[in-house]
Amino acid sequence: MAIQDLANAYPQHIAELQRHSTLALERGGCDHLVVPSGTLHYQVFDDRDYPYAVNPQFKAWAPLTRAPGSWLVFTPGQKPRLIYLQPFDYWHVVPEAPAGYWVDQFDIVIIRKPDEALQHLPGNPARCAILGEPQSALGDFVPDNPAAVVNYLEYHRAFKTPYEILMMREATRVGVRAHRAAEVAFRAGKSEFDIHMAYCSAARQDANELPYHNIVALNEHGAVLHYTELDTVAPAEIRSFLIDAGGSFGGYASDITRTYAFDRDSEFQSLIAAVDAAQLAMCAEVRAGFDYRQLHLGAHLKLAGVLKDFGIIDLSPEAALETGVSNAFFPHGIGHGIGLQVHDVAGFAASDAGGVIPRPEGQPFLRTTRTLEAGMVMTIEPGIYFIDMLLDEVRKGAHARSVNWDRVAQFRPYGGVRIEDDVVCTDADPINLTRDEFAATA
Known part of the structure; x- marks a missing residue:
C-alpha cells in the first residue's frame, strides 16, 4: 500500500469524524470533545505496569498507539488540537515527534510533562464531553x-471510511503473512509455542502489539474456543491445527482463523473443506x-447440513437448530464488527441514540444484531x-439418538474447525479482505 493512498484518504476521514463529533456534542449539550490517549496502569502491590492500550476514541483520530499522556481536543468549527506528550525520560524510549501524512490535519502542541496539558485544554471542563x-x-x-455522545460516536463507528478500509487492508496483510508462516511451522511439526513465535516473527509484532492473544491449537486443543496455553512440546502425533490470530496497523485490527489437517487426504480435511465452502456462502450474504x-441462524442451518452430510447427526438442519443440537457443535456467534477494536462497539445498538436489538432466542453469544449497511x-x-x-449435555438429553457418537469419537481427536474472514459490506458485492490477501500471496 502506498502512503500516498493514505494521505489522499485521510482528510475525508477527519472531516467525517468532525461531522459526527459535532452532532454528538449537540446531542450531549457540550461544546468540546476531549479525549485522553490513556495512561499506564500498574499492577497491585508491584511497580510493574500492564501493557499500555490506547483509548480507541483517541486512535480514531490519529494513527498513534504509543502516546500515553496525550490528548485530543475538538471544538466544532475549529481545527482539531493534538496535545502530544514527549517527556524528558532517560529510562525509556521517548516517542518521536508527530510526523507523516496525517499531521497537517491538527494543531499540534508538544508538552514535556503531563500536567502541562491543562493549559491547552478548554477553559471550562463542565462544557466538555471527556x-x-x-x-x-x-x-x-x-x-x-x-x-448521548458515546452512543452516537460508537454507533457511527460501524461505518468505515475509505481511509479505514485501507488501514484494515494493511492489518490484514500483516495477519496473512504471519498465517502463512504459522502453517509452514505446523507442517514442520513444531509445538504450539514455536508456531506462535513463527507467527510473531513473520508479523513483526510481539504479543503486546498484536490485536489479541493468538489462539494456536493443535489436535484436541482446537475444541477450546479461546485456547491460549501454548504448549512448548509438540504432541507425539500431530493431527490438526486451528489458528485464530490477527495483525495490527495504525490502531486497526484484522481477525483471521484457519484450520488445517496434517494429513491432507484425511476425512478431517474433507470436513474443513465443507466448512470452508459453507463459510464462503455466508460471506456472500454480507449485503446491505x-x-x-x-x-x-442461516449459519446454523448450513453447518447442520455439513454435520448431517458427514453422518455426525441424523436430523434435518431445521430440526437441529430448533432442538438446540446445532448449538452443541457451533456454540458461538457467527461474528462481530471489527475495526479499531477486534470486537468493535455498538453491535447491538438500535440507533445512534441508544437502545438494544435483542439476540435471537437461544443464541446468547452472538455479538451483533444490527442490520448490515x-x-x-x-x-x-x-x-x-x-x-x-x-456433547455430554446432548448425550444426557432427549436428542441423544440424533447424534452418531461413533462419528463424534472419530473426529474428537481433531478438536474442531473454524474459518474466519473480515468482510466489507458495500452497496454491491461484499469485499473479502482476508481472501483477497490470501489470493494475492498464493
Whole structure:
C-alpha cells in the first residue's frame, strides 16, 4: 500500500469524524470533545505496569498507539488540537515527534510533562464531553463519557471510511503473512509455542502489539474456543491445527482463523473443506439490508447440513437448530464488527441514540444484531467443534439418538474447525479482505 493512498484518504476521514463529533456534542449539550490517549496502569502491590492500550476514541483520530499522556481536543468549527506528550525520560524510549501524512490535519502542541496539558485544554471542563477511563483524569478534566455522545460516536463507528478500509487492508496483510508462516511451522511439526513465535516473527509484532492473544491449537486443543496455553512440546502425533490470530496497523485490527489437517487426504480435511465452502456462502450474504441475526441462524442451518452430510447427526438442519443440537457443535456467534477494536462497539445498538436489538432466542453469544449497511466490516467465523462438556449435555438429553457418537469419537481427536474472514459490506458485492490477501500471496 502506498502512503500516498493514505494521505489522499485521510482528510475525508477527519472531516467525517468532525461531522459526527459535532452532532454528538449537540446531542450531549457540550461544546468540546476531549479525549485522553490513556495512561499506564500498574499492577497491585508491584511497580510493574500492564501493557499500555490506547483509548480507541483517541486512535480514531490519529494513527498513534504509543502516546500515553496525550490528548485530543475538538471544538466544532475549529481545527482539531493534538496535545502530544514527549517527556524528558532517560529510562525509556521517548516517542518521536508527530510526523507523516496525517499531521497537517491538527494543531499540534508538544508538552514535556503531563500536567502541562491543562493549559491547552478548554477553559471550562463542565462544557466538555471527556471520553476515557478514570485513570486518565487530569485536574478537573475527569472522563464522564456522556451516554448521548458515546452512543452516537460508537454507533457511527460501524461505518468505515475509505481511509479505514485501507488501514484494515494493511492489518490484514500483516495477519496473512504471519498465517502463512504459522502453517509452514505446523507442517514442520513444531509445538504450539514455536508456531506462535513463527507467527510473531513473520508479523513483526510481539504479543503486546498484536490485536489479541493468538489462539494456536493443535489436535484436541482446537475444541477450546479461546485456547491460549501454548504448549512448548509438540504432541507425539500431530493431527490438526486451528489458528485464530490477527495483525495490527495504525490502531486497526484484522481477525483471521484457519484450520488445517496434517494429513491432507484425511476425512478431517474433507470436513474443513465443507466448512470452508459453507463459510464462503455466508460471506456472500454480507449485503446491505441483510439482518445479521438471520445470517447467524442461516449459519446454523448450513453447518447442520455439513454435520448431517458427514453422518455426525441424523436430523434435518431445521430440526437441529430448533432442538438446540446445532448449538452443541457451533456454540458461538457467527461474528462481530471489527475495526479499531477486534470486537468493535455498538453491535447491538438500535440507533445512534441508544437502545438494544435483542439476540435471537437461544443464541446468547452472538455479538451483533444490527442490520448490515454499506461501510460495515464484519467477521464471518463459522465453526464445528467436538467439545466434551457440550456433547455430554446432548448425550444426557432427549436428542441423544440424533447424534452418531461413533462419528463424534472419530473426529474428537481433531478438536474442531473454524474459518474466519473480515468482510466489507458495500452497496454491491461484499469485499473479502482476508481472501483477497490470501489470493494475492498464493
